Amino acid sequence: MSKCPRCNQSVKLEALVCPYCKNPLKAFGHAGIPLYQATDESFLCDRCFYLEDDSCNYPQRPYAKSCTMFHDKEKPLVEEPISSPARGFISEIKFWLGQHQGLSIILILILISVLLTII
DSSP: OEEOTTTOOEEOTTOSBOTTTOOBOBGGGOTTSBOEEOOSSSOGGGGBHHHHTTOOOOTTTTSOSEESSOOBTTSOSSOOOOOOOOOOHHHHHHHHHHHTHHHHHHHHHHHHHHHHHHO
16 A cells, blocks of 8 residues: 555555545556655655766756656665575586586587597
8 A cells, every 4th residue: 555645545556546635546547557756845846866877858957846757866766676695505506507508418418428439
């Protein structure tokens, strides 16, 4: 459940409009497009990343109360990748063999043929 920015009532995450005050919650009536809205007397542009780098071309700029492109400038645009924990030597070999199966089969066949010629 989320809260409506206008009336602060709890609404379902899938809701396109607030059932209490009819405030639109998703842009263009589409569930996949979030609509960011200012909750107080300030504007979204005051804390938007795209105003800072001057890439915003919305006509409401810099006085937008609702926007589909808003990104808080305090948060990074791209999250840092989570590094994988250190793996052991055996698991590294299994990973490499899984990634290079064709080469692994060829190397095993060459090794078997060399062993057969020696014996």
